[in-house]
Amino acid sequence: MRTTRKMASVAVVGALALVATSCAESDRGEGDGSGGGSSTFTFGAAGAPEMFDPLYATDGETFRVTRQMFEGLLGIEPGSAEVVPELATEWTSNEEGTEWTFTLRDDVTFHDGEPFNAEAVCANFERMFDQNEAGQVAAEYWGYVMGGFSNDPDSSLYQGCEAAGEFEAVVTISRATSGFPTMLTLESLSMQSPAAMESGDANGIATEGEGFSFPEYAQAPVGTGPYTFGEYDEANQTISLEANDDYWGDAAKTDNLVFRVIPDESTRRQELEAGSIDGYDLPSPADWSGLEDGGNSVEIRDPFNIFYLGLNPEANPMLKDLKVRQALMYALDREQLVQSQLPEGAEVATQFMPSTVSGYNSELEAYPYDPEQAEQLLQEAGAEGMTLKFAYPTEVSRPYMPDPQQLFEALRTNLEAVGIKVDVQTASWNGGYLDNVTAGKYDAYLLGWTGDYDAAFNFIGTFFGNLKENDFGTEVMPWGKQLADDLQSADGIVDEAERATAFETINQQIMEDYLPGLPISHSPPALVVGPDVEGVIPSPLTAEEFDTVSVGGE
Structure with a gap:
């Protein structure tokens, strides 16, 4: 659902899986109009x-x-x-x-x-x-x-x-x-x-x-x-x-x-335990076992999201160099982050969409954690000791990002370990953070996306399909227009199999040739x-x- 960040009022058409025809009857069945509840x-x-x-x-x-x-x-x-x-x-x-x-x-x-x-x-x-x-x-x-x-x-x-x-x-x-x-x-x-x-x-x-x-x-x-x-x-x-x-x-x-x-998550838990409410969304992963021990049911959803570290080469020209962006990717111990910071069932991302979406490229492998390779690439790019204005949001918990500060600190530690100087930035989710991301005030930032529906374009098209309406600064990159054009072309393919193949190719290009941002993980919210x-x-x-x-x- 598009609740992760602000949208432009007029943007490119989002993409979804094309349904040529469907003749099945709804599984809701036929009601008798009598009203079935009594509570x-x-x-x-x-x-x-x-x-x-x-x-x-x-x-x-x-x-x-x-x-x-x-x-x-x-x-x-x-x-x-x-x-x-x-x-x-x-x-x-x-x-x-x-x-x-x-x-x-x-x-x-x-x-x-x-x-x-x-x-x-x-x-x-x-x-x-x-x-x-x-x-x-x-x-x-x-x-x-x-x-x-x-x-x-x-x-x-x-x-x-x-x-x-x-x-x-x-x-x-x-x-x-x-x-x-x-x-x-x-x-x-x-x-x-x-x-x-x-x-x-x-x-x-x-x-x-x-x-x-x-x-x-x-x-x-x-x-x-x-x-x-x-x-x-x-x-x-x-x-x-x-x-x-x-x-x-x-x-x-x-x-x-x-x-x-x-509004407060801990208060929602107290109200549930007191019996004054019957449920609530996004319980903290740290509370799952305790809630279940209390007789409650923690209903875990399948992951349909992406948590990523966004990069803005407009704010920091060093990020225009592919070697620098690759260095940042190699510097992040994403497997450790998933195991220590995210709920059971979370997984390291290989691309900017989950595996259940048509167009996902199953041949792509996750960038390994390799700090030595990161340092080597930074040296080759002349970016040793670079400063990164890196931001995270407060006063929020998202399905892909249950504790933004803890996730930020883990990633910050990884970056500093390869010699990057982190200029810590923060703002509340609805009190400036989203606006600052859109305004390009950060070099790097934590954000994510929960899909609106099952379609490749709803993920990568939303991120990169409009050259001027995205938070990744791709307008200043020599490949930015080509990527946007390729996404629009893939979106217009009527045949589902051909369209899926086109998106698989684009996903490979994004991760190997462009790397406009750093996909981190997919998490199962509850x-x-x-x-x-x-x-x-x-x-x-x-x-x-x-x-x-x-x-x-x-």
Whole structure:
């Protein structure tokens, strides 16, 4: 999920695995509309949503809530990154990959009773496309995957939507891309009630200081999911959702779903142990065994992330030399770091994506820990004793980076051992660190990425696919444009096998010829639930759906 750093409001199209067609029925099954729950599941959230319209959301805590209320044309199989039908039962494209026909479910209504049909689908696309100036900044995901809005249609991947029948919608895009239609699994592109959006002035967003003023609709939006919006009690920092009695699929296992905002991780653990919440996300790896000893269940997700040491040759010209970047790679004892600092199941990275993503190059081997080779390369480059302005974030724990300071200190020790002088820099995650990385204020920095979906471009395309919109300073490198062009070309290959081969080649070039940054590791993040909780399905995308969860044997 794109919660690791800020995105440009208009960026290149993200890439996803191309789904040519799918005819399988949803595994949700058919609900009887009676409502299946008789209890409450309370989850400890690390932060409070600013509002609840997924189109304008960018952070994981907001999506954790909206995911329970909204659905997209396509969904993700629980417990995996596999694309499956959701509100669309099948989808096909023309040979050029530019016209996509979606066959829709005919038994779905929005929470306000309005019908879900092809006209509603097109109304949603047009609503997302037609944003005012403030909306174009706030709707970051649309800008990221679609490239543009109605004021600049030539830059937009999206070109139009037509209702070809009551339950058949045809969406036209400007070019073939591996990003479509799998991008429709994104929470931000969920389907919402056109009637509710119109009455609530959903697009009436405005700038307010450095943020936004959201319309009435954003505080109580209307979707099709297994839960409906209840209330947001800001005073007590709780968000309450209620089971949707008219849901088209299997009824939610609980009548109520509550999110309690508890920013401190240690406090969340205390609340779980006291029984006042039923679960929380990202428990410290050091606490896993203790939590399990207390009868709780630590649910470990499969790794779908990358932790890396970013390099910025714009800030430090010495980093333009490949030998210097290779020296830094050889200097890092990543195997020791994985064994001592990261949870069980973490592994050293050989490239900027996990092995489960199509396009991963299985022939690549990890750079070994070789401080003598590092010193030799630094000498050859005339960079002995170089100073590196190296930064890490505070006040944060990420799935790939559970304790930033400890990880930083281990890497700092490695660098200093080969003669590099480290100028330590730090700032809080949302209090300057991300902005400083984007502004190029550090020579080197710790950051990472949890994939939005199963696609090579969503990893390496996000990092290097836009020459000017990346944090690695590749614009000043002689190979920067070629790498960006190669990634865009690979993204446009319609044949899945050919596209995978192209990305495998690019991954090899990145690691052997370019090395724009230093991939460190992949980690399996966890969430924890209490002894009486059943039915949690851990998601490698950290995108759990809680309608399958029951509490206390209910």
